[in-house]
Amino acid sequence: MSSSTLALLLILFGTLCSFFYLFRSRNRHKNVRKTPPGPFPLPIIGNLHMIGKLPHQALHHLAERYGPIMSVMLGHVPTIVVSSPEAAELFLKTHDAVFAGRPKLQTSEYLTYGPKGVVFSEYGPYWRTVRKWFSLHLVSASRVESFAPVRKQEVASLVESVRKAAEGGKTVDLSRQVGKVIEVIMSRVIFGRSMDDQIDFKPLIEEVMNIAGAFNLSDFVPFLAPLDLQGLARRVKRASKDLHEFFDKIIDQHEQQGTKHKEQKPYTDFVDVMVSLLDTPMNPKDKEQSSIIDRRNIKAIMVDMVAASFDTTTTAIEWTLSELVRHPRVMLGLQQELDRVVGRNRMVEESDLQKLTYLDMIIKESFRLHPVAPFLIPHESTEDITVDGYFIPNKSRIIVNTWSMGRDHKVWSDDAEEFLPERFEDNKIDFGGHDFRLIPFGAGRRGCPGMQLGLTTMRLIIAQLFHCFDWELPDGMLPNELDMTEKFGLSLPRANHLFAKPTYRLVG
Numbered sequence: 001m002s003s004s005t006l007a008l009l010l011i012l013f014g015t016l017c018s019f020f021y022l023f024r025s026r027n028r029h030k031n032v033r034k035t036p037p038g039p040f041p042l043p044i045i046g047n048l049h050m051i052g053k054l055p056h057q058a059l060h061h062l063a064e065r066y067g068p069i070m071s072v073m074l075g076h077v078p079t080i081v082v083s084s085p086e087a088a089e090l091f092l093k094t095h096d097a098v099f100a101g102r103p104k105l106q107t108s109e110y111l112t113y114g115p116k117g118v119v120f121s122e123y124g125p126y127w128r129t130v131r132k133w134f135s136l137h138l139v140s141a142s143r144v145e146s147f148a149p150v151r152k153q154e155v156a157s158l159v160e161s162v163r164k165a166a167e168g169g170k171t172v173d174l175s176r177q178v179g180k181v182i183e184v185i186m187s188r189v190i191f192g193r194s195m196d197d198q199i200d201f202k203p204l205i206e207e208v209m210n211i212a213g214a215f216n217l218s219d220f221v222p223f224l225a226p227l228d229l230q231g232l233a234r235r236v237k238r239a240s241k242d243l244h245e246f247f248d249k250i251i252d253q254h255e256q257q258g259t260k261h262k263e264q265k266p267y268t269d270f271v272d273v274m275v276s277l278l279d280t281p282m283n284p285k286d287k288e289q290s291s292i293i294d295r296r297n298i299k300a301i302m303v304d305m306v307a308a309s310f311d312t313t314t315t316a317i318e319w320t321l322s323e324l325v326r327h328p329r330v331m332l333g334l335q336q337e338l339d340r341v342v343g344r345n346r347m348v349e350e351s352d353l354q355k356l357t358y359l360d361m362i363i364k365e366s367f368r369l370h371p372v373a374p375f376l377i378p379h380e381s382t383e384d385i386t387v388d389g390y391f392i393p394n395k396s397r398i399i400v401n402t403w404s405m406g407r408d409h410k411v412w413s414d415d416a417e418e419f420l421p422e423r424f425e426d427n428k429i430d431f432g433g434h435d436f437r438l439i440p441f442g443a444g445r446r447g448c449p450g451m452q453l454g455l456t457t458m459r460l461i462i463a464q465l466f467h468c469f470d471w472e473l474p475d476g477m478l479p480n481e482l483d484m485t486e487k488f489g490l491s492l493p494r495a496n497h498l499f500a501k502p503t504y505r506l507v508g
């Protein structure tokens with residue numbers, strides 16, 4: 001059944017029931033505390049019929065009407081949509097501890113053993129321990145640094161292939177090329193191997209990402225679950241079985257290899273680290289040693305990392321490249337910076353990156369207009385609380401609409417729609433969630449622990465592509481003709497691939 005037929009059926013059904021609902025609610029809702037304003041929900045489906053294919057845009061428009069703290073019903077799930085920096089600060093800083101929960105999503109129960117990873121674990125001692133462990137052992141500054149040789153090698157081979165295209169006067173599918181290089185880098189970092197050797201696990205990973213990003217109707221309208229209208233339940237069972245077999249194989253290989261191959265590989269991948277800590281307590285100070293690292297933890301964390309890093313990093317780079325080819329003035333500015341800092345007789349090194357301040361302004365501006373996780377990852381409240389005069393009951397879902405925040409005219413002035421990196425010139429807005437005007441990685445307790453890894457990869461790839469090449473749109477397309485349509489899913493990528501024509505610009 002197509003999603004539009006489904007939606008239609010639901011609306012019909014909802015309308016039928018609404019009389020019954022109105023009748024009942026008149027008696028029940030007399031002395032309730034003040035909840036945030038929002039559109040009137042139909043029974044059963046709530047406001048789902050208003051959300052459409054691009055929910056971040058639909059909720060942005062609703063928030064313009066109802067305000068920065070708004071209630072909507074997603075099926076039977078009471079949801080608070082947060083759409084301004086001031087409001088986001090209330091939820092992610094002032095009352096961070098209350099809103100640091102995650103909703104229970106069925107998909108993640110299957111994929112991460114209920115859940116044993118970081119991303120979907122409920123707020124509490126287990127999550128705290130595993131997150132600390134994750135940050136300390138897997139994404140610490142020194143660990144991120146240790147993967148520099150992998151990035152260098154893979155980005156060089158990207159440049160090589162683009163250079164061939166440039167010599168042949170060919171157009172490059174930048175979306176595909178970037179997707180590929182991120183996959184290779186991240187799978188070497190995580191599993192110590194690339195996507196194309198031995199087992200072809202790419203289709204499997206893609207299936208997992210699609211399922212994880214799918215909008216599971218049954219999560220919102222539970223009585224539909226047994227019907228499995230979208231076929232998701234079947235898919236998730238099959239994919240999680242395949243995935244766990246595959247991850248078992250990888251762990252086996254790492255265990256067998258032990259230290260034998262250490263000399264051949266210039267770095268230690270995530271699975272090496274995790275395997276070396278198998279059967280040890282996550283928290284050494286924990287006397288009862290209640291959380292011991294086992295295989296399920298390792299596999300759950302692998303799922304987390306794949307889901308959290310592939311799409312996000314690729315999408316973020318893809319949008320930045322799109323804005324750069326669309327804005328020749330900005331591209332030129334970046335290349336002038338690269339000429340000054342790096343010079344045309346060599347490629348960009350990671351040690352150059354911290355000097356590229358205009359590049360960082362460009363990346364911020366791209367995140368402002370194209371946050372790759374427009375709703376962050378949903379939060380859930382863990383107790384009843386009153387925020388800004390509104391009562392928010394325990395177990396409400398919290399959606400922070402960063403897409404909407406990036407377009408707020410009150411914050412970004414009248415040219416909010418325009419791509420203007422210079423707006424970050426004289427302020428201290430950083431990536432890390434200290435200033436709530438820009439929070440592409442979230443903020444507070446649940447903020448992204450992989451930010452440095454993601455940013456370093458982004459900076460290197462973007463800098464290298466614009467240092468080594470000039471880019472123009474194919475077939476004489478004008479900058480303002482480039483299609484910038486979005487596609488909503490696990491992240492918010494371009495709906496259509498970005499194509500551009502490279503010209504090599506280094507000496508030698």
Ligand code: HEM
Binds near residue numbers: 449
């Ligand atoms: C440009 C790349 C990336 C972006 C834009 C990004 C963005 C985000 C966002 C918005 C969140 C949710 C924050 C919230 O719910 O408040 C998040 C969470 C998370 N990210 Fe990232 N991320 C990126 C790369 C990575 C990488 C490379 C890793 C690790 C390998 C990673 C690991 C995680 C984890 C484990 C969480 C869950 C944290 C928790 O629930 O406690 N991310 N990320």
Ligand SMILES: *[C@@H]1O[C@H](CO)[C@@H](O)[C@H](O)[C@H]1NC(C)=O
Binds near residue numbers: 211218219
């Ligand atoms: C969708 O949600 C329902 C109910 O929450 C659940 O039983 C089902 O397994 C979910 N499907 C997927 C693919 O997560």
Ligand SMILES: *[C@@H]1O[C@H](CO)[C@@H](O)[C@H](O)[C@H]1NC(C)=O
Binds near residue numbers: 382383384394395
């Ligand atoms: C909120 O709900 C959760 C789950 O139902 C429950 O465990 C918790 O005790 C509740 N918190 C408060 C403060 O009532």
